[in-house]
Amino acid sequence: MTLPPLVQAFVLHFGEMGSRWGINRTVGQIYAVLFASDRPLCADDLVERLGVSRSNVSMGLKELQAWNLVRLKHVPGDRRDFFTTPEDVWAIVRTLVEERKKREIDPTLTMLRELLMQAPASDEERHAQARMRDMHELIELLTGWYADMQRLETERLVQLLTLGTKVVKVLEMKDRLFVMPGGRAKKTETRTAKPEA
Amino acid sequence: MTLPPLVQAFVLHFGEMGSRWGINRTVGQIYAVLFASDRPLCADDLVERLGVSRSNVSMGLKELQAWNLVRLKHVPGDRRDFFTTPEDVWAIVRTLVEERKKREIDPTLTMLRELLMQAPASDEERHAQARMRDMHELIELLTGWYADMQRLETERLVQLLTLGTKVVKVLEMKDRLFVMPGGRAKKTETRTAKPEA
DNA sequence: CTTTATTTTCAGTTTTGACTGAAAATTCGG
DNA sequence: CCGAATTTTCAGTCAAAACTGAAAATAAAG
Secondary structure (H helix, E strand, O other): OOOOHHHHHHHHHHHHHHHHHOOOHHHHHHHHHHHHOOOOEEHHHHHHHHOOOHHHHHHHHHHHHHOOOOEEEOOOOOOOOEEEOOOOHHHHHHHHHHHHHHHHOHHHHHHHHHHHHOOOOOHHHHHHHHHHHHHHHHHHHHHHHHHHHHHOOHHHHHHHHHHOOHHHHHHHHHHHHOOOOOOOOOOOOOOOOOOOO | OOOOHHHHHHHHHHHHHHHHHOOOHHHHHHHHHHHHOOOOEEHHHHHHHHOOOHHHHHHHHHHHHHOOOOEEEEOOOOOOEEEEOOOOHHHHHHHHHHHHHHHHHHHHHHHHHHHHHOOOOOHHHHHHHHHHHHHHHHHHHHHHHHHHHHHOOHHHHHHHHHHOOHHHHHHHHHHHHOOOOOOOOOOOOOOOOOOOO
């Protein structure tokens, strides 16, 4: 592995964490190298820096492209494909969350919806279905909220995150000062907060 | 596998998704059975329901305990260990997020902090460090916000999630009406919102 | 259309992780 | 303590995934 020590430490960490993140070591390392690099790299650059086979790099890049985590750049007068990660780390997080949701949550939502349609044939199934309903509601709430957040510009999102729980204070303030202005009624409407707590 | 069809479908799905979630098939299936069950189950119940070896169940339960995802229950007059998942699905999500953060994010934060302390030895390392700084800041912001959320009671948390982006509207309203009351100043203080959009 | 640079695919190999049965350890009732 | 019930550990086996080198496919240049 031919990398400056600092970068190498970063890359090795991403490789090790890869397994916990559901990607393999090489994919994690490729991503780390691209992320830390100050210029686009081609497949052979990665082979040299990581010391893995050319075909392994090819597969890794393909996987990262499937995740939308790398961008293809073309250097004029060079036939090779060069790759980068987006400059904006927020864009990266958005993609990451989006893709993980698609792979790790959406299929479960679909499955739950299907099973909740079926008529339970016993008390055991009735109870199981009640549990699934709880799970389904929770995931729907979370993904709905996520869809809202995904729509925000980064600046507003950062503002919201920075506020943290202070938002709750603001909500309490709002509740104390105003009656809910009649927005389009949703199933789960905001309950008026108790004055203190 | 001896399970009612509806439960079986649920369990098989969890088994298949297991690999995407970073747990193995059996662990996913054990969790699903416990989650859907209307009573605590012992290891042998799981062996019967899932048709896997006793030792596999033992290891699976150990892993779920390490994740704090199952609770040990003792039935009076029975020496065996019985297991359940928490009734409250929100409690489950809290644990899940907490544990995933501990395993998948905290180690990276630590690594980044260490590498950011080192003096860069080249322009390449300087650039890599700048990228790491971006990543570090972003993760700090997200985990800080998460810590805030984790502290909220479930009711307030649900309220917040239900509001979604409507919170932004409330913030804009607040910004228009008041000057920030002088809270303890944090590095990233809320910027006053532009009047519209 | 041919040549050459580059990327992709794939069969075979290696590595890693899951699973099992048997043996060891633990725990509780007597 | 002893012995039965139960759980855990672990060495060996099996299955899945990662990785490689070589061959095939692709794409641009001449």
